[in-house]
Structure formats: C-alpha cells, structure tokens
Amino acid sequence: MADTKLAFVVQRPPYKSENPKLAITHAIAYQTVEILLEEGETVTPTLCFIGDGVLACIKDQKAMDTYGITSTETHLKNALLVDLDVFVCKEDLERFGITEDKIVNADDMGADKRIQVVPYETIQAEMEAAKHVLFF
Amino acid sequence: MRLAVFVSDLRSTVDTLERLKAEKLGIVLVGNGVYHASLKENGKSSPLLDKPASFYVLSEDLETRGISASEVDSRVKVVNYGDVVDLIFNEYEKLAWL
Amino acid sequence: MGVLSIGVFSSLIGSMNLDFALKLADAALQKGHKVNLWLSGNATSLVKKDQKHLKDYSTGEKPLKALLEKGVEVCTCEACTLARGIQKTDAIEGVQWNAMHWYLAKIHESDRVLHIGGE
Numbered sequence: 001m002a003d004t005k006l007a008f009v010v011q012r013p014p015y016k017s018e019n020p021k022l023a024i025t026h027a028i029a030y031q032t033v034e035i036l037l038e039e040g041e042t043v044t045p046t047l048c049f050i051g052d053g054v055l056a057c058i059k060d061q062k063a064m065d066t067y068g069i070t071s072t073e074t075h076l077k078n079a080l081l082v083d084l085d086v087f088v089c090k091e092d093l094e095r096f097g098i099t100e101d102k103i104v105n106a107d108d109m110g111a112d113k114r115i116q117v118v119p120y121e122t123i124q125a126e127m128e129a130a131k132h133v134l135f136f
Numbered sequence: 137m138r139l140a141v142f143v144s145d146l147r148s149t150v151d152t153l154e155r156l157k158a159e160k161l162g163i164v165l166v167g168n169g170v171y172h173a174s175l176k177e178n179g180k181s182s183p184l185l186d187k188p189a190s191f192y193v194l195s196e197d198l199e200t201r202g203i204s205a206s207e208v209d210s211r212v213k214v215v216n217y218g219d220v221v222d223l224i225f226n227e228y229e230k231l232a233w234l
Numbered sequence: 235m236g237v238l239s240i241g242v243f244s245s246l247i248g249s250m251n252l253d254f255a256l257k258l259a260d261a262a263l264q265k266g267h268k269v270n271l272w273l274s275g276n277a278t279s280l281v282k283k284d285q286k287h288l289k290d291y292s293t294g295e296k297p298l299k300a301l302l303e304k305g306v307e308v309c310t311c312e313a314c315t316l317a318r319g320i321q322k323t324d325a326i327e328g329v330q331w332n333a334m335h336w337y338l339a340k341i342h343e344s345d346r347v348l349h350i351g352g353e
Binding site for chain 1: 241243252255274275276333334335336337339341343344346349351352
C-alpha cells in the first residue's frame with residue numbers, strides 16, 4: 001500500500017487568477033483518483049494557504065450572486081466535506097487583520113473538518129513531508 | 137528537502153520565496169526571471185542573488201531577451217534545457233514554480 | 235530513467251510558460267525520461283487543432299504533435315476545455331481528455347513534478 005502525499009500551496013488571492021480555485025478542485029480530485037491507481041494506492045493532498053492566498057479563505061463570498069460562478073468559499077467547503085486537511089497561515093491572517101471567525105467553515109453542511117489556522121512553520125513542515133509540492 | 141525553485145518573473149506579487157526553507161536550495165531563473173541574473177538596478181545586482189542558494193539561468197531565455205552569457209553575474213551558472221532536466225533529476229527532489 | 239509530470243495552467247498566447255513546458259518535456263525525452271503533460275485552466279487552449287502559425291504568436295500544435303509521437307502522455311482537463319468552447323472534435327488527435335484525477339494519478343507514479351501555475 002502506497003500513499004503519495006502532496007502539498008498544494010496557494011499563494012495568490014482568488015478570482016483574478018484561476019489558481020486558487022484550481023488548487024482546491026485538483027485537491028478534491030483525490031477522492032476519485034483511486035479508479036486510476038492500483039489497489040491500495042492513494043494520493044493525499046493537503047491544501048495550504050499562505051501569503052495573499054489566505055484571502056481565498058474569507059467567508060461570505062457571493063460570487064454566485066454577482067458573477068454566476070461557484071465561489072472559492074463553496075469549493076473550500078467541498079474540500080472540508082471530503083475530509084481534506086486545509087491549513088491557513090496564522091501570520092498572514094494576522095498581517096491582514098483577519099480573525100478566525102471570518103474564515104470559511106462547512107459546519108452548516110455537516111463537515112467534520114475545519115480549516116486549521118497554523119503557524120507558517122507547520123506549512124513548511126507539510127511541504128517537507130510531501131513527496132511533491134505544487135504552488136498555485 | 138532539496139528544492140529547486142523556478143523564478144519566472146522579475147517582479148513578483150508573492151513573497152513565497154523569502155519564506156521557503158530547504159537544506160539544499162536551487163533557484164532556476166527562467167522567462168522574465170532571467171533579468172535577475174544580469175540586471176543592475178541603480179547599480180546593484182538583484183537582491184535575490186544574495187540568498188544562500190545555487191543559481192542557474194536558462195540560456196535560451198537570456199538570448200531571447202538580448203542578454204549574453206558574459207553579462208550574467210558570476211554567482212549564476214548558465215544552463216540549457218538539457219541541463220535543467222539533469223538538475224531536476226539529479227540535484228533536487230522537489231520543484232516549485234513561482 | 236525517471237518520470238516527470240508537468241502540469242500547466244498558463245495560456246498558449248499571452249504567456250511563455252507553455253513554450254517552456256513543451257521545450258522542457260522534449261529535453262527530458264531526449265535524456266530518456268518518461269514525460270506526462272497535464273493541461274488545465276487556460277493551458278487547455280493548446281489542444282485546439284488547426285492553429286494558424288502567425289509569427290507574432292506562440293504556436294503549440296507542431297511541438298505538441300511531436301511530443302505525442304515520441305510517447306509523451308498529454309491530457310487536457312475536460313471541464314476546463316469544454317468551458318472554453320473547445321470540443322473533442324476540435325482537438326489535436328492523441329490528446330487524452332479526463333478529469334483532474336488523471337493528473338493526481340500521474341503525479342503518484344512520478345519521480346519529479348513541475349507544476350506551472352501562474353497567470
């Protein structure tokens with residue numbers, strides 16, 4: 001049984017760039033990758049938001065109302081629903097004055113997981129533990 | 137970790153590179169990142185080159201922009217695509233494109 | 235020899251990242267490595283056939299076909315491609331169409347992964 005651990009690091013703010021959204025949707029695809037792998041093999045991505053990327057984690061996004069597109073918030077909720085580990089950098093949140101109560105959660109959808117606010121060191125450790133790192 | 141970071145811009149809107157830590161860090165200058173290898177803004181080399189890392193610059197992207205290998209800072213090694221492949225497989229285990 | 239997977243999000247025109255990816259893929263092949271190429275986001279524009287080669291613009295069709303002939307596995311994100319109005323009948327032959335899990339599966343078997351996000 002082999003698991004490939006990946007660190008997806010989102011460093012750009014949402015909407016201007018497609019990167020943050022694609023990072024989340026690519027990570028969610030871990031749920032179905034097993035159909036292409038040998039039995040017992042898995043891929044486990046961790047989503048990490050750093051720098052300006054933490055802005056993607058602000059809740060109450062209304063992209064569907066304003067532009068008719070799925071919000072990054074909705075994608076993040078889906079990520080939590082499929083039990084992905086999602087980390088957001090504590091120092092960067094503090095730099096922007098964003099408090100934890102402003103961060104997306106999927107409690108209303110019954111998710112067990114929540115976005116974890118962690119020091120940058122934790123995200124660095126995730127990158128070191130991963131076989132591959134992908135920056136978005 | 138042994139990490140090769142591909143820098144593809146002269147100006148970056150993200151500061152990720154400043155924070156990345158690696159036991160062995162390589163910085164591969166490609167695209168508009170190649171200006172870091174030769175440009176002297178106000179007489180000073182790019183501060184990027186002061187980082188504790190090994191530096192490489194892609195010859196094709198230098199030539200595309202009218203920069204000759206002789207203009208490249210002595211801290212930077214000029215490489216071609218084949219060399220980049222060897223760096224990827226032989227020198228570094230993880231790759232990041234910033 | 236190793237396996238290199240390259241993922242790209244950047245558009246064919248308006249960015250040189252795809253040009254870089256295609257050249258790197260070819261260089262890796264020449265060194266005897268296996269290469270997988272995943273196209274997502276704006277990079278899916280690369281798969282459109284009948285690109286007119288005007289010298290002011292990058293063209294990806296010819297190098298992409300050459301890579302396919304040499305055994306590179308190329309896959310485009312189906313949703314990203316269809317969202318841009320490119321149908322399978324419009325696409326270069328030999329390019330695979332699949333979902334994002336294709337990329338994750340290729341990453342799983344790869345020795346090295348270069349993910350080229352960016353604009």
